[in-house]
Amino acid sequence: xxxxxxxxxxxxxxxxxxxxxxxxxxxxxxxxxxxxxxxxxxxxxxxxxxxxxxxxxxxxxxxxxxxxxxxxxxxxxxxxxxxxxxxxxxxxxxxxxxxxxxxxxxxxxxxxxxxxxxxxxxxxxxxxxxxxxxxxxxxxxxxxxxxxxxxxxxxxxxxxxxxxxxxxxxxxxxxxxxxxxxxxxxxxxxxxxxxxxxxxxxxxxxxxxxxxxxxxxxxxxxxxxxxxxxxxxxxxxxxxxxxxxxxxxxxxxxxxxxxxxxxxxxxxxxxxxxxxxxxxxxxxxxxxxxxxxxxxxxxxxxxxxxxxxxxxxxxxxxxxxxxxxxxxxxxxxxxxxxxxxxxxxxxxxxxxxxxxxxxxxxxxxxxxxxxxxxxxxxxxxxxxxxxxxxxxxxxxxxxxxxxxxxxxxxxxxxxxxxxxxxxxxxxxxxxxxxxxxxxxxxxxx
Amino acid sequence: xxxxxxxxxxxxxxxxxxxxxxxxxxxxxxxxxxxxxxxxxxxxxxxxxxxxxxxxxxxxxxxxxxxxxxxxxxxxxxxxxxxxxxxxxxxxxxxxxxxxxxxxxxxxxxxxxxxxxxxxxxxxxxxxxxxxxxxxxxxxxxxxxxxxxxxxxxxxxxxxxxxxxxxxxxxxxxxxxxxxxxxxxxxxxxxxxxxxxxxxxxxxxxxxxxxxxxxxxxxxxxxxxxxxxxxxxxxxxxxxxxxxxxxxxxxxxxxxxxxxxx
Numbered sequence: 001x002x003x004x005x006x007x008x009x010x011x012x013x014x015x016x017x018x019x020x021x022x023x024x025x026x027x028x029x030x031x032x033x034x035x036x037x038x039x040x041x042x043x044x045x046x047x048x049x050x051x052x053x054x055x056x057x058x059x060x061x062x063x064x065x066x067x068x069x070x071x072x073x074x075x076x077x078x079x080x081x082x083x084x085x086x087x088x089x090x091x092x093x094x095x096x097x098x099x100x101x102x103x104x105x106x107x108x109x110x111x112x113x114x115x116x117x118x119x120x121x122x123x124x125x126x127x128x129x130x131x132x133x134x135x136x137x138x139x140x141x142x143x144x145x146x147x148x149x150x151x152x153x154x155x156x157x158x159x160x161x162x163x164x165x166x167x168x169x170x171x172x173x174x175x176x177x178x179x180x181x182x183x184x185x186x187x188x189x190x191x192x193x194x195x196x197x198x199x200x201x202x203x204x205x206x207x208x209x210x211x212x213x214x215x216x217x218x219x220x221x222x223x224x225x226x227x228x229x230x231x232x233x234x235x236x237x238x239x240x241x242x243x244x245x246x247x248x249x250x251x252x253x254x255x256x257x258x259x260x261x262x263x264x265x266x267x268x269x270x271x272x273x274x275x276x277x278x279x280x281x282x283x284x285x286x287x288x289x290x291x292x293x294x295x296x297x298x299x300x301x302x303x304x305x306x307x308x309x310x311x312x313x314x315x316x317x318x319x320x321x322x323x324x325x326x327x328x329x330x331x332x333x334x335x336x337x338x339x340x341x342x343x344x345x346x347x348x349x350x351x352x353x354x355x356x357x358x359x360x361x362x363x364x365x366x367x368x369x370x371x372x373x374x375x376x377x378x379x380x381x382x383x384x385x386x387x388x389x390x391x392x393x394x395x396x397x398x399x400x401x402x403x404x405x406x407x408x409x410x411x412x413x414x415x416x417x418x419x420x421x422x423x424x425x426x427x428x429x430x431x432x433x434x435x436x437x438x439x440x441x442x443x444x445x
Numbered sequence: 446x447x448x449x450x451x452x453x454x455x456x457x458x459x460x461x462x463x464x465x466x467x468x469x470x471x472x473x474x475x476x477x478x479x480x481x482x483x484x485x486x487x488x489x490x491x492x493x494x495x496x497x498x499x500x501x502x503x504x505x506x507x508x509x510x511x512x513x514x515x516x517x518x519x520x521x522x523x524x525x526x527x528x529x530x531x532x533x534x535x536x537x538x539x540x541x542x543x544x545x546x547x548x549x550x551x552x553x554x555x556x557x558x559x560x561x562x563x564x565x566x567x568x569x570x571x572x573x574x575x576x577x578x579x580x581x582x583x584x585x586x587x588x589x590x591x592x593x594x595x596x597x598x599x600x601x602x603x604x605x606x607x608x609x610x611x612x613x614x615x616x617x618x619x620x621x622x623x624x625x626x627x628x629x630x631x632x633x634x635x636x637x638x639x640x641x642x643x644x645x646x647x648x649x650x651x652x653x654x655x656x657x658x659x660x661x662x663x664x665x666x667x668x669x670x671x672x673x674x675x676x677x678x679x680x681x682x683x684x685x686x687x688x689x690x691x692x693x694x695x696x697x698x699x700x701x702x703x704x705x706x707x
Contacts, residue, residue, distance in 0.1 A: 194683075215683055217647070217683070218647070218648060231651070233680075233683075236678065237678045237679075238651060238678075238679065259655055259658070259659070259676075259677045259678060259679065260651060260652065260655040260679050262648070262651050262652075263648045263651070276651075276652060278652075278655045278659075278679075281659065282652075282655075282656060282659075283651070283652035283655055283656070304649065304652035304653060304656055305652070306648045306649055306651065306652045307648050307649075320646070320648065320649055322604070322649075322653075324604050325604055326604075326645060326646065326649040347644075347645055347646070347649075349645075349646030349648060349649055350646060350648070363646065370603075370644045370645075371643070371644030371645070373646075396646065440647075
């Protein structure tokens with residue numbers, strides 16, 4: 001536990017988060033895979049010819065991906081030697097200027113690993129030569145962990161692509177998952193309408209998916225990333241609607257007769273939709289096939305219930321319910337064994353299970369005035385929790401990244417709701433949107 | 446010795462040593478934008494200083510409606526400590542919105558006063574006679590006009606759907622009006638909308654708004670209003686009628702509201 005505190009203090013140097021409540025140890029095994037973090041040095045890659053103007057985008061993306069993975073202590077560039085290798089052939093047994101691995105292993109750099117390489121324009125393409133070397137090794141053969149070429153378009157998008165791929169290979173070597181190709185779906189508010197939008201996981205390529213001219217809100221993404229289910233006011237009352245993320249086409253769904261059908265989410269196998277319906281006269285939890293057939297009631301209670309979320313390992317449904325101030329509850333798949341998870345203080349909303357089913361992200365006003373939501377992380381088995389945001393506006397709708405370590409959420413800390421990502425220990429905050437009003441993000445494959 | 450060199454010095458030295466073109470420093474990762482000052486951003490500005498009041502925006506949307514329809518006044522004022530709008534609106538905060546249902550063309554005048562002066566501006570909403578409907582014009586007006594002007598909201602406590610005494614008074618009157626409306630317009634229905642203030646989550650407020658609409662409808666049905674002609678819908682906190690962050694506006698939004706149905 002002591003080493004856990006040391007690791008966290010290193011991670012929190014740039015972004016101080018007051019973890020005033022809860023144990024704080026909850027997510028260390030999630031974030032840092034146990035043990036200490038290796039020291040990583042990353043050279044500024046140079047580019048020849050047509051690749052040269054793209055190096056800002058490349059180096060910025062590479063460094064950011066590695067830093068926000070939370071897996072490394074990034075050695076400050078102010079400690080770097082005067083020179084650095086671009087190709088393995090340039091490495092010398094001894095140098096003193098940075099052309100030997102020992103220059104990076106020793107003080108003041110003290111790096112365990114060195115990422116280096118260069119970019120070139122070849123045949124109208126951008127080619128990245130990327131290397132990851134263990135600085136403690138004596139020969140190039142034993143030092144090389146990665147030596148690979150990556151290809152992209154000869155533009156900024158291509159530079160970011162190859163940087164993402166190289167970073168993902170490094171991250172996967174140290175136990176992190178890949179986020180490449182994943183998308184974030186969210187709600188963009190424009191005047192009186194709200195539509196579903198999508199963007200790449202790094203905030204690039206933002207574009208609308210729906211054009212309802214009404215309210216398209218509260219999206220959920222299927223486990224395979226191919227479908228979105230959401231709540232639509234296009235017909236006048238809130239109803240469930242589904243679209244394909246690949247084509248944008250609406251998928252047929254027959255809503256049951258009710259004044260309210262809303263807040264859908266997918267079962268772990270992607271074949272069942274769980275949602276809230278007022279068919280009985282009060283909002284309760286129901287399930288149905290993906291086309292709305294075979295709908296059946298799951299829970300029976302006297303309190304409003306919304307936002308059902310099935311645990312990825314099955315067996316348990318988390319949801320939000322009254323009576324009175326909204327709290328997070330869980331029940332089994334038959335709607336029995338209902339149990340409150342939050343302690344009754346304040347108001348809680350937006351439960352989200354981690355991909356391994358062990359932990360729960362949610363929004364809670366505990367310790368703050370009504371409406372003062374922050375992102376919390378809880379282990380429902382022990383009820384231990386961490387507070388991940390504080391004193392920074394209203395923070396809601398957390399959603400896990402596929403790697404089970406990052407999350408995305410919405411915050412109005414700058415005055416308007418924008419979408420942010422961070423690690424599940426509250427560090428490495430990154431802002432992903434800045435134009436418009438953006439809420440309810442969900443992270444899909 | 447090396448420890449004291451900055452990244453820029455190393456970079457330049459390396460460029461010189463290797464004879465390469467000007468080497469690019471890594472673009473630093475931008476930190477998240479600083480949070481705005483805490484507190485009510487919609488309050489009139491007490492620290493107007495030397496600056497004169499300014500009307501950043503004052504508009505009505507849409508600017509042209511049919512009699513019986515509603516529009517929204519929007520305004521944003523800076524450097525003022527007293528802001529008011531005529532035609533029945535009164536004193537307001539520096540930034541806000543207000544839903545209006547004027548029966549004739551109206552020019553709203555906003556006046557903003559600060560220690561360094563006073564400024565005013567205007568916004569006009571044009572109201573035209575509604576096109577005749579199949580139900581025809583009656584002495585009391587079109588169906589939409591009657592529903593929008595003669596039915597009062599029922600207000601609720603926070604997180605509650607109980608019909609408290611002031612809501613009972615409103616709904617008792619609404620019941621009589623509804624019975625007359627349903628007699629005068631035999632083919633039309635009225636929608637009971639459930640709304641919430643903005644503080645709870647949007648998801649839970651959909652459920653709560655639905656419960657409020659149902660409670661109001663049940664109360665009216667118990668007074669003899671035809672349930673078949675009353676539809677319910679929840680807008681949760683999606684369609685607030687005001688947006689100021691104060692108790693007065695929060696209470697206005699915790700309501701069951703009536704609108705014209707099919």
